[in-house]
Amino acid sequence: MFVLVNLKAYPCDPVEVATAAADVSDDSGVRVAVAPQAAQIGAVAETGVETWAQHISAVEHGSHTGSTLAEAAADAGAVGTLLNHSENRLKLADIDGALDAADRADLETIVCANNPAQIGAAAALDPDGVAVEPPELIGTGTPVSKADPDIVTGAVDAAARVNGDVDVLCGAGISTGEDLVSASDLGASGVLLASGVAKADDPRAALEDLVEPLL
Numbered sequence: 001m002f003v004l005v006n007l008k009a010y011p012c013d014p015v016e017v018a019t020a021a022a023d024v025s026d027d028s029g030v031r032v033a034v035a036p037q038a039a040q041i042g043a044v045a046e047t048g049v050e051t052w053a054q055h056i057s058a059v060e061h062g063s064h065t066g067s068t069l070a071e072a073a074a075d076a077g078a079v080g081t082l083l084n085h086s087e088n089r090l091k092l093a094d095i096d097g098a099l100d101a102a103d104r105a106d107l108e109t110i111v112c113a114n115n116p117a118q119i120g121a122a123a124a125l126d127p128d129g130v131a132v133e134p135p136e137l138i139g140t141g142t143p144v145s146k147a148d149p150d151i152v153t154g155a156v157d158a159a160a161r162v163n164g165d166v167d168v169l170c171g172a173g174i175s176t177g178e179d180l181v182s183a184s185d186l187g188a189s190g191v192l193l194a195s196g197v198a199k200a201d202d203p204r205a206a207l208e209d210l211v212e213p214l215l
């Protein structure tokens, strides 16, 4: 299972979370990555943790003030990027353009979507992975795998129908090892989560709890 921790714009210490994630990944053998704010990619990558961007723009080098250039994210240490997160929705053409940009910079890609129909559309654009996250469950602590398991199995089916190569993650309310196991049982190959780690009093303990059933 792939555990991808999105730090959003939460007021956590990204280096503390990243250091814990690197240690937990090393100790457990579970793939754990952290997606910090763009300006913190370098500091997070220096901890040795697998580092992802939260977003990149569909632009090349040029006059694009305020953009997040794929090459800049990669130079800073990112090896992958989320796209189209529910809190940073993109037009279809911009998802496609950002996938091209990621390709150019050798970044792995996960396109987020709200539901199985959108997952099918996202998978057709041929990212490395897709992540289904029902917006109404994001940040609630109620895991999608329990509250809406059909959305996870529906996403797995929708992706497989369109593109057999794409990984399917699920997210929203995931915070425990039990949630991780349910996600895996529903066919997901990873989880995308945020508040369960970024807002935890002890992010290291939260990460240890997450991977515990996989040991």
Ligand SMILES: O=C(CO)COP(=O)(O)O
Binding pocket: 006, 085, 133, 137, 138, 139, 140, 141, 171, 172, 173, 174, 192, 193, 194, 195, 196
């Ligand atoms: O949006 C999410 C991850 O990208 C999910 O957030 P929570 O884990 O806080 O529900």
